[in-house]
Amino acid sequence: MTPERASIWVARWVRLYTLGLPPAVAERRREEIGADMGDHIAHERSVGEGDSRIATAVVSRMARGMTADVTWRWRAQPTKGDFMKPLIALLVVGLAVAAVAFVADSPLLLLASVAVIGSVILGVFILGVRAAQEGDFVVPYVVILGAALAIAALAVTAIVAGAWDDAPGLVLLGIVLIVTDIVGVFTLGLRSAQRSN
Amino acid sequence: MSRRRIGTLLPIENEILEVALSMLRSGRPTFHGFGLAQQMREQSGSRSLTAHGTLYKALGRLEEFGILASHWQEDPIDGRPRRRLYQLTGKGIEVAQEIAPGTNSAVAPAWAPEPI
Numbered sequence: 060m061t062p063e064r065a066s067i068w069v070a071r072w073v074r075l076y077t078l079g080l081p082p083a084v085a086e087r088r089r090e091e092i093g094a095d096m097g098d099h100i101a102h103e104r105s106v107g108e109g110d111s112r113i114a115t116a117v118v119s120r121m122a123r124g125m126t127a128d129v130t131w132r133w134r135a136q137p138t139k140g141d142f143m144k145p146l147i148a149l150l151v152v153g154l155a156v157a158a159v160a161f162v163a164d165s166p167l168l169l170l171a172s173v174a175v176i177g178s179v180i181l182g183v184f185i186l187g188v189r190a191a192q193e194g195d196f197v198v199p200y201v202v203i204l205g206a207a208l209a210i211a212a213l214a215v216t217a218i219v220a221g222a223w224d225d226a227p228g229l230v231l232l233g234i235v236l237i238v239t240d241i242v243g244v245f246t247l248g249l250r251s252a253q254r255s256n
Numbered sequence: 257m258s259r260r261r262i263g264t265l266l267p268i269e270n271e272i273l274e275v276a277l278s279m280l281r282s283g284r285p286t287f288h289g290f291g292l293a294q295q296m297r298e299q300s301g302s303r304s305l306t307a308h309g310t311l312y313k314a315l316g317r318l319e320e321f322g323i324l325a326s327h328w329q330e331d332p333i334d335g336r337p338r339r340r341l342y343q344l345t346g347k348g349i350e351v352a353q354e355i356a357p358g359t360n361s362a363v364a365p366a367w368a369p370e371p372i
Contacts, residue, residue, distance in 0.1 A: 087340070091289055092308050094337040098290035116305065124309025131313040
């Protein structure tokens with residue numbers, strides 16, 4: 060890959076995460092990184108660095124800064140609205156469906172309630188991650204561990220129940236929860252460690 | 257969850273201020289993103305340059321706090337994209353002097369950043 064090709068990839072990424080921002084804010088970020096990459100490539104060439112190494116360095120700078128880009132984007136224009144109320148309403152609906160499923164002994168309804176409750180937990184977890192990033196929270200490790208264990212327990216239950224009842228939907232839900240768990244814990248843990256330094 | 261303690265800067269922000277102050281002392285009051293990343297790499301002895309996202313997010317925060325000011329380069333060289341030039345403000349110089357090694361301050365700077 061040439062450095063110019065790498066800089067096109069970076070420019071595409073910058074365009075992606077600045078989409079929807081006020082034009083002045085987006086344009087400033089695009090121009091700044093464009094100028095930075097131009098300087099970077101020119102400097103490395105002037106000291107005799109090979110094109111493939113320059114391209115790797117440019118892509119590496121993009122990749123290592125992606126988390127910061129996303130949190131910057133979130134800070135630049137946070138999503139408006141209170142998400143907790145609809146999530147709580149959804150949780151109540153999920154619990155109600157679960158109760159009906161229990162009374163009616165309906166596996167289909169039970170599956171639906173697990174899906175709804177799983178979505179709520181997932182939503183709360185994602186919101187927690189975003190709030191932590193947006194507000195520069197330092198998350199105590201015990202909270203991370205507690206949330207991670209709760210989600211992992213739910214995921215394992217879903218996978219085991221799904222395998223036992225031959226319900227691929229439940230197994231899939233369990234897998235999604237585990238992946239989200241790992242990503243969320245990693246993100247929160249990493250950021251907490253950074254903030255604590 | 258506890259919010260990041262007010263009055264502290266992130267390590268990357270401290271590093272930027274230290275480098276900005278050393279550049280100021282060596283007669284270069286303004287700097288651009290890549291130049292700063294290069295200086296930071298040299299001073300820290302690191303092999304890689306600071307990532308774009310990390311660098312420009314930190315610069316933006318320092319500007320919000322009134323520690324840095326910035327403007328666009330007026331005459332770009334050789335048709336290159338214009339650079340955003342940064343410099344320490346009066347308040348920024350004070351803060352940077354507090355955190356820079358070799359100054360009298362033995363403790364972390366008791367400075368409360370408030371976005372302006």
